[in-house]
Amino acid sequence: MYHIKTRRLGLRPWKEEDRDSFARLNGDSESMKYFPGTMNREASDDLVDRINNHFDTHGYGYYAVDELETGSFIGFVGFGRPRFEAFFTPCIEIGWRNYKDFWGKGYATESALACLDHGFDHLGLEEIYAMTSLYNKPSERVMQKIGMSRVGEFDHPLILKGHRLERHVLYRIKKSTQL
Template sequence: MSIFSPLSPMEPLGLETERLILRRWRKSDFKPFARMNQDPMVMEFFPRRLDAEQTQALIQRIERGFEEHGFGLYAAELKESGAFIGFVGLSVPSFNAHFTPAVEIGWRLASDQWGKGLATEAATEVMRAGFEDFGLTEIVSMTAVNNLRSRRVMEKLGMQTSSEDDFEHPYVPAGPLKKHVLYRKLRP
């Protein structure tokens, strides 16, 4: 069974929540995103912080995802101020694992936006769109086992995990971040 609907790829949709606009990326997003990718708090559960060149390459990969699949990691903007605060969206993992092919929901928000429920708010809408608009049958999410903040968001989304799904992330070097937990949610 395909994880994609017969309609995808389709024209990427922008999404909205009560407090956020989730949209395609703009040139003006680069500087605040590059700052985020240098923030040790934001990047705590990633193997390394990203420099400007790596940040630009990541934005280009994100844009390719929109072109290939019709969805991607949306730039998240506060409705109230128009400020870029990070990303929330869907992507297709580029590695082979026991759960791939798959569509992953993920987020990265500026640390000054944590604790406000924004990741959960945005991810709830992205998950709805994944199932209803893009016809996905399952959405997964993954993080380092010790990333409790992201795990709480996954649980608030109604995602479930099993220790049988834990895996060693192939792109993460040996160390405390290598072991990842996988969460899943099937289309309701």
């Protein structure tokens, strides 16, 4: 069932029953405070469809993440390809999103480290990027904890000019520098 397991987490393909939990996550204003807005059910379901299509097309994507002790769906982690042009694209990015109830437990770091290992050791990736808004210091700390180096800042082209989350920080890790 799990493609990747850590001490506390299981990373797996998406199941149809994940859609309800994922819609609640994407509709929760606190869990989504570092994103331009929450998502309605239709947008959340569309994202699951895009994630599944990405797996089918590229052989990788964002995994659903379960807390092993409880079996609870807590969010997602994995790889994607930015759908915009910037000085660092095309590239592979790692990303994560967890319910706020699971913040501060080290789950993002634990799952991201497992994904980096998978990306470098099994997918043959040579470098992986991560990005977040300048305000999202918790995610930036995860990037640092997993061994990524700060590349710089950029204005995210898919976020409205002048929006408080427009400015993003960019991190990168190369296979040769992996922890």
